[in-house]
Amino acid sequence: MKADILLGLQWGDEGKGKIVDVLAPKYDIVARFQGGPNAGHTLEFDGRKHVLRSIPSGVFASGSGANIIGNGVVLDPVLFREEAAALEAEGLDLHSILRISKKAHLILPTHRLLDAAGERAKGSSKIGTTGKGIGPTYTDKVSRHGLRVGDAIGPDFIERYHALRDRHFAMLKAAGAEIPANFEDLETTWLEAVKYLCGFRLTDTEHYVNKALDDNKSLLCEGAQGTMLDIDFGSYPFVTSSNTVAAGACTGLGLAPRRIGKVYGIFKAYCTRVGSGPFPTELFDETGAEIRRIGHEFGAVTGRERRCGWLDLVALRYAVMINGATDLIMMKSDVLDGFDTIKVATSYRLPDGSETRDFPYSIGDNAEGSGSMTPVYQEFKGWKTSLADKRTFDELPKTFKDYVAFIESEVGVPVTIISVGPDRTETIFK
Ligand code: GDP
Ligand code: IMO
Ligand code: MG
Numbered sequence: 488m489k490a491d492i493l494l495g496l497q498w499g500d501e502g503k504g505k506i507v508d509v510l511a512p513k514y515d516i517v518a519r520f521q522g523g524p525n526a527g528h529t530l531e532f533d534g535r536k537h538v539l540r541s542i543p544s545g546v547f548a549s550g551s552g553a554n555i556i557g558n559g560v561v562l563d564p565v566l567f568r569e570e571a572a573a574l575e576a577e578g579l580d581l582h583s584i585l586r587i588s589k590k591a592h593l594i595l596p597t598h599r600l601l602d603a604a605g606e607r608a609k610g611s612s613k614i615g616t617t618g619k620g621i622g623p624t625y626t627d628k629v630s631r632h633g634l635r636v637g638d639a640i641g642p643d644f645i646e647r648y649h650a651l652r653d654r655h656f657a658m659l660k661a662a663g664a665e666i667p668a669n670f671e672d673l674e675t676t677w678l679e680a681v682k683y684l685c686g687f688r689l690t691d692t693e694h695y696v697n698k699a700l701d702d703n704k705s706l707l708c709e710g711a712q713g714t715m716l717d718i719d720f721g722s723y724p725f726v727t728s729s730n731t732v733a734a735g736a737c738t739g740l741g742l743a744p745r746r747i748g749k750v751y752g753i754f755k756a757y758c759t760r761v762g763s764g765p766f767p768t769e770l771f772d773e774t775g776a777e778i779r780r781i782g783h784e785f786g787a788v789t790g791r792e793r794r795c796g797w798l799d800l801v802a803l804r805y806a807v808m809i810n811g812a813t814d815l816i817m818m819k820s821d822v823l824d825g826f827d828t829i830k831v832a833t834s835y836r837l838p839d840g841s842e843t844r845d846f847p848y849s850i851g852d853n854a855e856g857s858g859s860m861t862p863v864y865q866e867f868k869g870w871k872t873s874l875a876d877k878r879t880f881d882e883l884p885k886t887f888k889d890y891v892a893f894i895e896s897e898v899g900v901p902v903t904i905i906s907v908g909p910d911r912t913e914t915i916f917k
Contacts, residue, residue, distance in 0.1 A: 489748030490696070490706040492736045493816075495713030496806035498760040500786070500793065501753040502818035502906055504528025507544035507709045509904075509914050510751075515704040517545025518555035518696060520739030521729040522711030523594060523624070524566040525617040527787025532911040537574075538787045541567050543709050546579055553699075555692050557708075558590035559729065559739020561624040562636060563599075564680035571687075587684070588692040589637030595648070596673040597655035598623040604664035612854045614725055615762030617789055625728035627651070636689055639681050648678075693741025700746060708736040714806035715760075722850055722858075725764025733810040752812030752900070754803060755819045756890075759793040761786050765851035765858025768796035768832050782822040797830040797864065800897045805846035807898050816904040817891065821913075826869040829890065832862035833897065867893070874907040880917045 493510065495501040508530045511517050524540040530547060531537075537547070541562055543554040556562065571581050598620030605622065606613045616622060627633040634651055638644055652674075659666060667673070696706060710731055715721045717731040729735060733750050736742060757778055760766045769775065775795045778784065784793035806812070823829055834844045838859050851858030870886040877883055883905070891902050905915040 488700045488703050488705050490700060490708055490736070490740075490742055490746050491749040491751065492708040492710065492733050492747060492810075493751040493753060494710030494731060494733060494736075494810060496752040496754040496803055496810070496812065497713045497758055498715045498766070499711075499713040500527075500759060500761065501713060501755050502816075503710060503753055504530050504539060504544040505818070505906065505909060505911070506751070506753060506816055506904065506914075507707065508532070508547055509911055510707060511545035511548030513705065514545065514707040516553045516555060516696065516699055516706045517543040517548075517709055518557050518692070518706060518740055519543045519560050519709050519711065520557045520736045521559040521731060522727065523561035523621055524563050524619045525621045525727060525788070526711035528711070529787050529909065530911070531909045536909075540570055540788065542570055542574065542581070542585065545707065545709070546574065546581065546584060552584070552704075554585050555690075555696065555740070556585070556587045556591055557692055557740040558588040559735060560588070560591045561594050561621060561628075562587070562591050562684070563594035563619065564684045565677055566619070568680040568683045582687060586688045586690040586692055586695060587636055589635060589689050590693075591636045592624055592628045592633045593636060593639070593681070594620045594624045595634070595652060595655065596670070596677050597652050597659070598627070600659055600664060600666070601655060604659055604662045607664070608662060613763060615764075615854075617762075622728045636684065639685050640689065696740055696742060697746075708740060708742075710735065714809060715802060717809075720805075720809050722764050725762065725854070749813045750810050751814045751816055752807055752810055753816040753818060754798075754806075756817055756823050757782075757798050757819070758796045758802075759784050761789070761791050761793045763854035765853060765860075766794055766796060767802070767835060767850055767858050767860040768799045768862050769794050770796045774826075777826075778822060781825070782819055797832060797862070798894070799832045799862065800894070801832060801835050801844060801846050801862075803894075804844070804898055807900055812900050814904070815895070815898065815900050815902040816906070817894070817902050818906040820887065820905055821874045821907045823869065824873055825871065827871070829867045829869050830864040831867065831893070833865050834863045835860035836863055865893075875913060877907055878912075878915060880905070880915055883915070
């Protein structure tokens with residue numbers, strides 16, 4: 488069997504959690520391959536809402552077999568315990584269905600302090616991180632200082648923890664950052680949470696997933712964040728610290744490229760971005776505020792307002808190219824129900840006056856504002872009908888189908904799933 492991947496094509500929050508939950512019954516295994524508790528993946532069914540951060544969105548699927556936290560993930564034991572304990576209190580037996588890679592890196596309390604200190608030092612050019620210690624943890628991984636989940640069961644774990652913590656203390660001191668007065672409490676809580684984490688199935692997940700594919704089991708790899716937040720291909724430096732693109736599933740789970748089958752690329756019918764950085768199609772007017780209000784565009788983790796704008800096909804084409812997306816999934820179509828006119832950016836006008844359909848090296852390096860590109864828009868008539876009660880593609884209004892067909896023709900990949908509401912059932916397979 489081949490492994491399929493589902494990942495975000497925009498700036499995150501495209502609705503990955505919802506669709507992984509919808510697709511999960513078709514798969515034996517669901518595996519997260521990168522990111523950490525910076526993610527907030529929302530699932531809704533039976534009138535209830537769940538926000539998952541580090542745990543794969545396959546855990547609720549009927550007959551849920553195995554869910555994996557891969558080596559590419561960074562894990563905060565305290566947040567993991569909070570999330571896992573809440574799910575177990577609801578009746579999920581995570582101790583049986585969840586496996587955690589021994590090679591996943593641990594987020595320490597001091598990583599969060601370093602994240603905050605780094606943001607303070609950047610001042611007005613701050614990234615607007617989620618404050619979860621993501622950047623410093625991946626930095627330690629790459630600079631070969633990190634601690635991994637598998638280290639936590641070793642005899643010298645506490646010494647290694649102290650060594651890394653003290654290194655961080657020195658870095659914080661050099662940055663003029665204060666160690667909070669309650670640090671000892673934070674540390675005690677963290678060490679208890681590490682013990683809790685060690686009670687789960689710590690696994691060499693690279694062996695597990697490859698053997699599962701050899702045994703004809705099916706695997707869905709779940710991305711976090713989105714392509715425009717990728718450390719290599721996103722709007723650097725306003726990105727996260729991992730490879731969010733399809734290649735990240737190979738390194739984040741130990742899968743060879745030939746193991747990959749479908750790549751589901753997921754996008755909203757418009758764009759949002761949370762945190763700083765350039766955003767070419769951002770709307771600063773009443774229309775942007777209207778999209779935010781109707782789409783409830785506030786962060787699932789931080790509650791921050793998401794910046795809103797029109798769909799950007801220059802960025803989407805780029806994301807499809809980098810990921811080799813084979814299937815597109817369009818989310819939150821219902822949010823645009825009431826608009827008279829819907830705009831889509833098909834190219835950018837560059838600062839020198841020329842026009843490009845190819846995503847350029849830089850779209851601007853300012854923390855705030857739309858960036859240095861001026862989008863060139865194509866306008867569409869709105870469908871002015873509620874989509875939320877539609878369940879088949881045939882029922883959808885022609886104006887909406889035209890919008891979808893235009894996107895497909897511009898991007899060159901079919902839209903195979905359309906989402907018309909947050910609930911599991913509000914999903915149309917084309
Ligand atoms: P993720 O990080 O990609 O999993 O996405 P988030 O969960 O952060 O954000 C997506 C938000 O949109 C969540 O609040 C979902 O419940 C909601 N949502 C998902 N699909 C739809 C949809 O088709 N329509 C509407 N109105 N909301 C949706
Ligand atoms: P999901 O998986 C949207 C953004 C932050 C910030 C930048 C770097 O729910 O789509 P970090 O804490 O990762 O160092 O922050 O990335 N960011 C996200 N934006 N959705 C996410 O995850 C995000 N995870 C990080 O806002 O701009
Ligand atoms: Mg999210």
